[in-house]
Amino acid sequence: MTETQRIAVKEKILAEIARVTKDIAGLEEITKPINAEDMDDITRMDAIVTKSVNDAALAACRVRFAGLEYALKRVADPEFGFCIDCGECIPVPRLLAMPEASRCIDCAQ
Secondary structure (H helix, E strand, O other), X not given: OOHHHHHHHXXXXXXHHHHHHHHHHHHHXXXXXXXXXXXXXXXXXXXXXXXXXXXXXXXXXXXXXXHHHXXXXXXXXXXXXXXXXXXXXXXXXXXXXXXXXXXXXXXXX
């Protein structure tokens, strides 16, 4: 990986961290506890299902955030960008699409 590519990946990581941080804040806001007292049964069930979906999305965002933070710490490491399973170079387009990737496409499958 060239230094220019490494800088591009780092910039992508920082941009994704900013985006995921916003997503987390929004999801935290809409996953607050539900006040079911003023709702009929159907509305209450719909609110519970919606909250469950949003809770799952929030958990996924938090996992992605942790992966991005880890990638940001590792991006300066000379071994960053190499598959942890086979040791082959992870293509830069994959790292730009998914900066937290630690496996090449073949090993990830």
